[in-house]
Amino acid sequence: MSKRKRPDSNAPSDSLTDHERLIYDVIRSNKQDMGIWTRDMKRELKVNLPDNIVTKSIKSLQNKSLIKEVVNIHNKGKKHLMAVEFEPSKEISGGAWYSEGSLDTEFIKVVKSQCLKQIIKLKVATLEGISDSIKRSGAFKVDLTKQQIEEIVRAVVLDNQIMEVKSNGSGEFTNIPVGKVCYKNVSKGGGGGEPKTGSSASVPCGVCPQINFCTPDGVISPKTCVYYTKWLDF
Amino acid sequence: MLTEYGTKHAVHVITNHFGDLVAKVCECLLRKGPLTRQNVKRYTELSDEQVKNALLVLIQQNCVQAFTTEQPDGPKANTQYVVLFDNILHRVRFAKFLTILSQEFDQQCVELVQGLLEHGRLTLKQMFDRAKSSEKEGNLVDLDSLRETLVKLVTAHYVERCPASEPLLMPISEEEGPARKKGSKSAKKIGEPETIEQQVVEAALPMEAMRFSVVTNVESDVGEKEKNSNNVTPGEKRKHDVLELDECGVADEQSVVYRANFEGFIRRLRHKGCIDHVRAHLDDGAANVLSAMLQATSSAEKKVKTKNSVPLSLSSIYEEVIKSEAGRNMTLDHVRASLVQLGELSFVDASSDSYSIDFEKIIEIAQNEEVESVVSKRYGRDAYRIFRLLSKSGRLLETDKISDTTFVEKKDAPKILYKLWKDGYLLMEKLVVTGARQSQFLLWKVNRQILWKHVLDEMFHAALNLSLRVSYELDREKELLNLPADKRTGPLQDRYNRIRKVRILLESSQMKLDDAILLFHDF
Numbered sequence: 135m136s137k138r139k140r141p142d143s144n145a146p147s148d149s150l151t152d153h154e155r156l157i158y159d160v161i162r163s164n165k166q167d168m169g170i171w172t173r174d175m176k177r178e179l180k181v182n183l184p185d186n187i188v189t190k191s192i193k194s195l196q197n198k199s200l201i202k203e204v205v206n207i208h209n210k211g212k213k214h215l216m217a218v219e220f221e222p223s224k225e226i227s228g229g230a231w232y233s234e235g236s237l238d239t240e241f242i243k244v245v246k247s248q249c250l251k252q253i254i255k256l257k258v259a260t261l262e263g264i265s266d267s268i269k270r271s272g273a274f275k276v277d278l279t280k281q282q283i284e285e286i287v288r289a290v291v292l293d294n295q296i297m298e299v300k301s302n303g304s305g306e307f308t309n310i311p312v313g314k315v316c317y318k319n320v321s322k323g324g325g326g327g328e329p330k331t332g333s334s335a336s337v338p339c340g341v342c343p344q345i346n347f348c349t350p351d352g353v354i355s356p357k358t359c360v361y362y363t364k365w366l367d368f
Numbered sequence: 369m370l371t372e373y374g375t376k377h378a379v380h381v382i383t384n385h386f387g388d389l390v391a392k393v394c395e396c397l398l399r400k401g402p403l404t405r406q407n408v409k410r411y412t413e414l415s416d417e418q419v420k421n422a423l424l425v426l427i428q429q430n431c432v433q434a435f436t437t438e439q440p441d442g443p444k445a446n447t448q449y450v451v452l453f454d455n456i457l458h459r460v461r462f463a464k465f466l467t468i469l470s471q472e473f474d475q476q477c478v479e480l481v482q483g484l485l486e487h488g489r490l491t492l493k494q495m496f497d498r499a500k501s502s503e504k505e506g507n508l509v510d511l512d513s514l515r516e517t518l519v520k521l522v523t524a525h526y527v528e529r530c531p532a533s534e535p536l537l538m539p540i541s542e543e544e545g546p547a548r549k550k551g552s553k554s555a556k557k558i559g560e561p562e563t564i565e566q567q568v569v570e571a572a573l574p575m576e577a578m579r580f581s582v583v584t585n586v587e588s589d590v591g592e593k594e595k596n597s598n599n600v601t602p603g604e605k606r607k608h609d610v611l612e613l614d615e616c617g618v619a620d621e622q623s624v625v626y627r628a629n630f631e632g633f634i635r636r637l638r639h640k641g642c643i644d645h646v647r648a649h650l651d652d653g654a655a656n657v658l659s660a661m662l663q664a665t666s667s668a669e670k671k672v673k674t675k676n677s678v679p680l681s682l683s684s685i686y687e688e689v690i691k692s693e694a695g696r697n698m699t700l701d702h703v704r705a706s707l708v709q710l711g712e713l714s715f716v717d718a719s720s721d722s723y724s725i726d727f728e729k730i731i732e733i734a735q736n737e738e739v740e741s742v743v744s745k746r747y748g749r750d751a752y753r754i755f756r757l758l759s760k761s762g763r764l765l766e767t768d769k770i771s772d773t774t775f776v777e778k779k780d781a782p783k784i785l786y787k788l789w790k791d792g793y794l795l796m797e798k799l800v801v802t803g804a805r806q807s808q809f810l811l812w813k814v815n816r817q818i819l820w821k822h823v824l825d826e827m828f829h830a831a832l833n834l835s836l837r838v839s840y841e842l843d844r845e846k847e848l849l850n851l852p853a854d855k856r857t858g859p860l861q862d863r864y865n866r867i868r869k870v871r872i873l874l875e876s877s878q879m880k881l882d883d884a885i886l887l888f889h890d891f
Contacts, residue, residue, distance in 0.1 A: 335745045
């Protein structure tokens with residue numbers, strides 16, 4: 135009776151060609167979570183393989199789910215290859231907020247809105263309070279780290295939807311140690327998080343992108359200005 | 369130093385109010401600084417008579433102040449003339465000043481100040497003649513009630529005695545410099561050198577007691593003496609005394625000239641601006657509390673740009689709050705809660721149970737919001753977050769750090785930063801790091817001092833543009849506007865309706881923009 139060779143998931147190399155094995159070893163042995171740029175990888179190969187062989191091998195390895203391509207956030211033209219079992223480091227991928235080399239704007243929007251919701255609910259909240267509240271709400275499948283919550287909360291402050299205050303230990307800050315940083319909803323501030331239009335911004339010149347080229351009698355002037363004409367079109 | 373559009377805007381205001389000739393002299397002084405009459409003539413190429421008349425108009429209207437300087441050796445220098453830029457700006461605000469008055473005083477007060485604003489400066493007799501010439505049936509004007517009105521306005525510091533016509537400006541020695549700066553009321557900040565304009569204005573000001581006093585003892589004294597002289601056989605000496613007093617008294621009243629005290633109005637507008645800002649950020653309750661604190665402490669303010677109000681206890685604040693109709697229903701707890709809210713935003717400083725308004729903080733926040741609004745509308749939301757980050761941090765930050773913190777795409781952040789830098793909103797520095805490889809980093813920063821000057825210049829530019837567009841639109845429809853109402857039919861009526869709306873929008877926008885100029889230049 136011959137022993138049947140069982141397929142062994144820990145020995146994928148069995149199904150690789152020699153070229154594929156060479157390339158796979160270089161990729162895998164590199165800084166695991168940084169991956170390796172395709173061009174650097176070609177340089178590290180001990181033998182000089184023609185480009186078409188390399189490309190074919192990479193494709194095959196990808197099809198066999200052994201390696202994956204990761205976009206380098208700092209240079210989207212430079213594709214990095216890494217073994218599937220590793221997660222790309224923040225330096226390459228951009229972190230939790232990036233997806234395929236771009237900001238995951240939908241995800242960021244959802245997390246921002248959840249943070250704001252919890253702050254409004256709690257009236258005055260510390261970072262820990264917001265983090266716990268989000269966890270309890272079960273709004274996200276994965277747990278967001280405290281650092282991630284902090285990054286998002288800081289961005290919501292920059293959006294002027296919440297403000298940062300320090301606890302004075304009394305009144306609405308009763309259960310919060312004195313001096314601890316907290317967050318509160320900005321009570322008034324225009325509609326939908328939009329900053330209130332200032333006096334200067336309510337006239338065409340205040341927001342004009344051509345203001346530096348505008349002169350009283352020039353080609354761009356208040357008399358010839360198209361923004362004015364539109365504004366005064368009753 | 370005046371910015372380009374600050375100068376252009378001021379010249380345009382003077383042109384509109386007094387014509388090209390006066391504006392030419394004004395522009396010469398704005399661009400060249402203080403000059404003698406000879407030098408004004410030389411630079412403007414106008415005749416001596418024309419220069420003299422233009423200067424007289426500008427002085428009468430408080431837009432120019434004459435002064436002399438002492439030479440260390442030799443004769444007194446020639447009279448020089450310095451333009452009062454702030455007072456030119458005030459000329460577009462007269463309607464705001466009169467609105468303040470109408471809220472606090474009666475119609476006679478408003479009319480008296482209206483006369484002062486129109487004519488620049490008047491004696492009591494001139495005020496009386498003016499009031500007499502426009503008096504209505506059943507509403508006769510008498511000198512006593514007019515004098516009373518003047519006293520009311522002077523006591524409230526809305527009217528003042530005119531300054532000295534040609535004060536002597538002492539040269540500041542190096543040793544005296546810092547001491548003078550510290551004591552100076554008109555220096556914007558400690559350490560910032562006073563401009564010639566500020567020095568001259570300060571030198572010209574009468575002493576506080578005299579500046580806000582009205583010669584009121586004349587008529588009554590003369591009246592009394594006359595009464596006495598009727599009862600007593602007039603001795604020669606008494607008659608002589610009465611005559612002497614009479615001459616001096618009447619001469620005093622005739623020679624003392626008064627003008628509107630712009631500082632008083634600007635201070636009031638500053639208070640109003642702070643109250644409006646608090647109302648927009650918090651609620652009416654907090655606005656009432658702030659208003660009460662201002663009411664109780666404003667007389668103690670020594671200058672327009674006061675940093676903090678005089679501290680008040682909670683009970684003093686509450687007493688003042690319930691005096692007003694708006695605050696009558698507020699409880700002590702409500703007032704306390706409003707003070708806590710104001711404290712959270714640092715609008716009010718609380719220490720040892722006393723509360724003091726932090727004007728600088730309220731104005732700083734209002735200024736930040738004004739600039740952030742422009743950035744948001746002109747460059748978009750991403751730029752708004754980037755600008756707020758840099759403005760709050762106050763230091764140089766690297767491009768990647770900025771894009772990470774603000775959640776702006778790495779490829780978009782440099783473009784936005786570059787645009788803000790090119791338009792003068794940010795400073796940029798390059799950092800080259802040599803290691804294994806040479807890398808270049810770009811660092812960005814908001815420099816408030818530089819940026820605020822730039823923003824103010826843009827506002828002057830916008831103010832000038834609004835004014836030019838108003839003139840252009842009205843000029844275009846000049847004939848239509850002169851047409852009698854019954855001749856305006858069909859499309860002419862539509863055009864007329866349009867020009868009415870255009871005028872209202874442009875003129876109200878000018879007033880609104882002026883609020884922003886007040887915020888950055890005067891408050």
